[in-house]
Amino acid sequence: MSWEHPVDVVVTVDHDAETAAMQAGRRGPSMTGIGDFGANIGMPRLLDALGSRGIAATVFVPGWVAEQRPESVQAAAAAGHEIAAHGYLHEYPASLMDAGEERMVISRAIDALVAVTGTRPVGYRPPGSRYSDWTVGLLCDLGFRYGSATQDDDGASLPAGRPVPLAEIPCHWQLCDDLYGWQDDVRMSPGQVEDTWMSELEAIGRYPGRAFVLTVHPHQVGHPGRMAVLERVLDRAHSLGARFRTCEQIAAELLADGRGSADIES
Amino acid sequence: MSWEHPVDVVVTVDHDAETAAMQAGRRGPSMTGIGDFGANIGMPRLLDALGSRGIAATVFVPGWVAEQRPESVQAAAAAGHEIAAHGYLHEYPASLMDAGEERMVISRAIDALVAVTGTRPVGYRPPGSRYSDWTVGLLCDLGFRYGSATQDDDGASLPAGRPVPLAEIPCHWQLCDDLYGWQDDVRMSPGQVEDTWMSELEAIGRYPGRAFVLTVHPHQVGHPGRMAVLERVLDRAHSLGARFRTCEQIAAELLADGRGSADIES
Amino acid sequence: MSWEHPVDVVVTVDHDAETAAMQAGRRGPSMTGIGDFGANIGMPRLLDALGSRGIAATVFVPGWVAEQRPESVQAAAAAGHEIAAHGYLHEYPASLMDAGEERMVISRAIDALVAVTGTRPVGYRPPGSRYSDWTVGLLCDLGFRYGSATQDDDGASLPAGRPVPLAEIPCHWQLCDDLYGWQDDVRMSPGQVEDTWMSELEAIGRYPGRAFVLTVHPHQVGHPGRMAVLERVLDRAHSLGARFRTCEQIAAELLADGRGSADIES
Amino acid sequence: MSWEHPVDVVVTVDHDAETAAMQAGRRGPSMTGIGDFGANIGMPRLLDALGSRGIAATVFVPGWVAEQRPESVQAAAAAGHEIAAHGYLHEYPASLMDAGEERMVISRAIDALVAVTGTRPVGYRPPGSRYSDWTVGLLCDLGFRYGSATQDDDGASLPAGRPVPLAEIPCHWQLCDDLYGWQDDVRMSPGQVEDTWMSELEAIGRYPGRAFVLTVHPHQVGHPGRMAVLERVLDRAHSLGARFRTCEQIAAELLADGRGSADIES
DSSP, rough: OSSSOOOOOEEEEEOOOTTHHHHOOOOHHHHHHHHHIIIIIHHHHHHHHTTTTTOOOOOEEEEHHHOOHHHHHHHHTTTTTEEEOOOOOOGGGSSSOOOHHHHHHHHHHHHHHHHSSSOOOEOOOOOOGOOOOHHHHHHTTOOEEOOOOSSOOOSSSTTOOSSSOEOOOOOOOBEEEEEEEEEEEEEEOHHHHEEEEEHHHHTTTSSSSEEEEEOHHHHHTSSHHHHHHHHHHHHHHHTTOOOEEEEEHHHHHHHHHHTHHHHHOO | OOOOSSOOOEEEEEEEETTTHTTTTTOSSHHHHHHHHHIIHHHHHHHHHHHHHTTTOEEEEHHHHHHHHHHHHHHHHHHHHHEOOOOOOOOOOOSSSHHHHHHHHHHHHHHHHHHSSSOOOOEEEEEOOOSSHHHHHHHHHHTEEEOOOOSSSSBBBBTTOSSSSSSEOOOOOOGGGGGGGETTTTTOOOOHHHHHHHHHHHHHTTSSOOOEEEEHHHHTTTTTHHHHHHHHHHHHHEEEEOOEOHHHHHHHHHHHHHOTTTHHOO | OOOOOOEEEEEEEEEOTTTHHHTTTSSHHHHHHHHIIIIIHHHHHHHHHHHHHTTTOOOEOOOHHHHHHHHHHHHHHHHEEEEEOSSSOOOOGSSSHHHHHHHHHHHHHHHHHHHHHHHHHEEOOOGGGOOOOHHHHHHTTTTTTTEEEEEESSSSSSEEEEEEEEEEEEOOGGBBBGGEEEEHHHHHHHHHHHHHHHHHHHTHHHHTEEEEEEOOOHHHHHHHHHHHHHHHHHHHHHTTTEEEEHHHHHHHHHHHHHHHTHHHHH | OSSSSSEEEEEEOOOTTHHHHHHTTOSSSHHHHHHHHHIIIIOOOOOOOOHTTTTOOOOEOOOOHHHHHHHHHHHHHHTOOOOOOOOOSOGGGGGSSSSHHHHHHHHHHHHHHHHHHHHOOEOOHHHHHHHTTTTHHHHHHOOSSEEEEOOOOOSSOTTTTTTSSOOOOOOOGGGGGGGGTTTEEEOOOOOOOOOHHHHHHHHHSSSOOOEEEEEEHHHTTHHHHHHHHHHHHHHHHTTTTTTEEOOHHHHHHHHTTSSOTTTHHO
C-alpha cells in the first residue's frame, strides 16, 4: 500500500512535565513525579527515537518547565528540534480572566523560552489545545507565525479572517497519547492506540494536502511499550512516503505561498 | 457467508455541525470548529463515499445548520440524499418546557429546511434520539411520515397506537459513530467500532425483516481512518446483499403496506 | 483443548424489561422502549438460541414485569426454563428502608410470579446483585433454596453461617452483558465481550468444582451481533464439556449433598 | 526476540481483601465479599502459579488484613514470599490529618505484620500508590529499606535527597490489574490487559537497568481468565530472560551498591 497523495507528518511533543498535574490541582510527590519521568526518562528516549530516524519535531514547552528543567529543553534544541511556546504554567486559556491576563501569560512564556534557548518561538499551542476568544488576536499581535489548536481541518492552513497571516497546524484528540489515559485512569491499551494512529495514517493519503499531526507527552509516551508503538507508527509513515516537517517549516511554506493546504482539497 | 434474509441498510447522517457543542454549553473557537470540520471536510468526504457507491442516505439537519451552512445541505440534496429534520438548534425534547415549545421548535426546523431545499421534510429524528412524551403526537399533527428515535425494535415498523400512521425507523447507540467518543473523551479505536458495526451487520440477516440503521456525524466520521471503517462496512453490506434505502423509502413502503417489518418476524 | 475438571455452566437471564430504567429515574418513550425490545425481540431470540441447543436457563423476573408482560414469562417457563424472583420493581436492596420493606418487596415478587406461572420461585437474585444486610435472612425465612448475588466465590456453595441451608450461585460482573454498556454509554465492543467471556470459560476448568455463571438481559444481548457472541460462547462451552444446569438444579444438588463445590477446591 | 539488556521482573501482590472497599465507604455482604474471594480463592491460585514457576513475590498487606486473615498471610510467607506493609486499613496517605496520624498508621501496620509473621517488614507501599509529603521521611525514620510508590522512573533507584538511603521500587498504573476495572465498572478485557502488559514487557529490555514491576490483587487477578493472562506474562518474561526478584532483594542490592539502576541508563 502507498499513499495516493503526499502527506506532511508532524511530531509535536508537549513537554508539560509536572505543570499539567499542578494545574489540575493535583499535588504531592507521586503526582509531580511525572515531571521527573517526563524530563529524565521520556524525553531522552524520545530524542533517541527521533534522532535515529532523522526526524525533527516541534517541542511545545510551558515557560515554567523551561526555567525548571532547562537542560531537557536545551537538549531538544541542540538535537535540531523546534522549541515552541505552550503557556507559562500550562494555563488553559478559558481559565484566564481576560485578554490582559492571557497576554501576560504568553509574554512570560516567550521570555522564558528566549532565556533558555536564545531564540524567540514562532509557534504557540494553547494548553488544552483550545483557544480562548482572544488567543488568535494575541498571537498575531505578538508576532507568532502559527498557532496549533483547532479541530476544524486535518490539513495545515492559513485561515481567513485573522488580523495578520497566522498559519494553523491542526491537532486532533485521537492522534494524541492522552488516549492512554492519565494516572490511574488508564483507558486504552497500546494495541488500541496503535490501531487508532495507524488507521488514520494509512488512510490520510487518500486526500490531497493533508497533515498527520501527532501529539505526544514525554511522561506518557516514554514507557517502553508505548515508545515501541510510536516507533512503529513513525516507521510506517516513513515507508508510506511521509514528508516529516516541523510546525515551523509548514508555517513558513504556507506563509510563503499565501495559501493553506486546505485550499488544495477544496 | 451470506444473509439468510434480506436486510434494509440505511445510512443516516446527523449533520449537527456546531449545534451539539453549543447546546452542551461548550463555546469558543476550538469547540465550534467541529462545525467547520463537519461541513467543510467531513460532509464532502461522506458525499464522495456514498456517491461512488450509489447509496442514497438520509441527512438529518437542524434548522439552524441549514440556515448557516446552506451549501452543505444543498450539496447533499443535489446528490440525491433525503434531507430530514433534526430540531432547530439541536434541542433535546426532554429539555423543552412543554408541547407548545416543542411544536415551535419543530415548525421552525421545517421552515428552515423548506427555505434551503424547497422541499418539506417527511421525517424527524429528535436530537439525542429520544422522544418527549408529546413528540410523536406533534409529528403526526405536523404531517410527518416517519420518526427515527426508538430503541424498541431493530426493524422499521408502523407502531400501533399512534394518532395517524407514522412509521418508525429505529436507531441504536452501538450503530452510531459517537462510539468514537467526543472531543477529548475519545473512547473506542477504529478497530473496536468496526468490530461493533461488523458484528451486528454480519448477524442481522439471520432474522427476517430487519433494518441495519447506521448513524454518522460528518465531524466524527470524517477523519480518514474512520471514513475507511465506514467504507469497509458499506462494502461488506453490499457484498452481503444489502438493500440500501433512505428512511423515506422505507416509510413509504410501510405506509403503503400498512404494516411494519416487525410483523414479519413475530 | 479440554477442561481438566468438569464445569457447571449456568445461563441466567435478568428479564428486567423497563424496570431497570424506571428505577434509575429514567423515563420517556425511548427509555422504556428497552422493555419492548427486551420482551418482544430479545427474549424470543434468546429462547430460540437456548432451545435449539437444549439448554435450560434460569430467568430472574421482577414481579412487575411478570404482571405487565406475562406472555414473555410464560413462554420462558413453557420452554422449560426456571423462573426465579428478582425484586418487584427491580429495587436495589440497599435503597430500601429496612428489613420490613424488603420483606414486602420480596413477598410481592413471589406473589406476582405465582400468579403468572403457578409455581413458587425457589431462587432469588437481588437487583443490582448485591444483598442488603438482611436479604439472606429474609430468603431463609421465606423458604428460598438459593440466592444469587455474591462475588466471594466462583463456584456454587452452601455458605456457612446462614440460618438454614441456602445455596449461593455466584455471579460476577465480567460475566454479565452489561459489559456492553448501557444506552448511550456503550463501553465494550462485541469482540471485547467475547474475549472476556471466552478467556474465563477456557480457563475455569483448570480448577475443580467451579461454575461459569453468565448473566444476560434480553434488551442487551438481543441485538444480532451480541446474540452471535453468546451463541459462540455457549457452543464453545459445549465443546469443552459443559454441564449445563439451572440454578435450581445446582442448589438441589448442594442441598442434597450438604456441601458446596467450594469445599472441593479448598 | 530477546532483550538487549537484562530486566528485573518483580511481582507485587496488594493483598487488600475488603479494606479497599471499606475505605471507599462501600459496605454490605456483596462488597466485603471480595475479601473472601481474594483470601480464599485468589491467593491460593496466585501462590500456586508463582510456586510452580519458582517465583518469589512481594506481598503488601494492610495490618488489618493480617489480623483478620492471618492464615492467608502466613501461607504466603511460608511459600517464601516477602511480606511488606501497606497501611493498616488501606488508608490513603493524603487522607490522613498529619504526619502524626500517618506515623501511627504505619507503626500499627508494622506491629500487625510482626504479630502474624514474626518478621519486621522492610518495605512499604502507601495505599493508592501515592506518598503524602511526609511519607518518605517517616519510612526513613521507621527503619524501612525501600518504598514503592513513585511514577518517576521505570527502574528501581536510590533517590537522592532522602534523609537516609531508602530505595524506591517504582510502580505504574498500566502494570496493575486494576486495568480490569472495579466491581461493576469493568473496563478492560483480558486481551487488552495482556496487550498492555506484554507490550511493556517485550520493549523494556531495550533500555538498560530497568525493572518490570507488576501489581496484582488476589480479588482481581484471581479469576481464571485473568490468572491465565498473568501466567502467560510470567512465562513470556521467563523466556525473555527475566531476573525475578522481590522488592527486598532489589533494595538490598541497591543499598549495597549505593546507587540506583537509574544511574545506569543516564
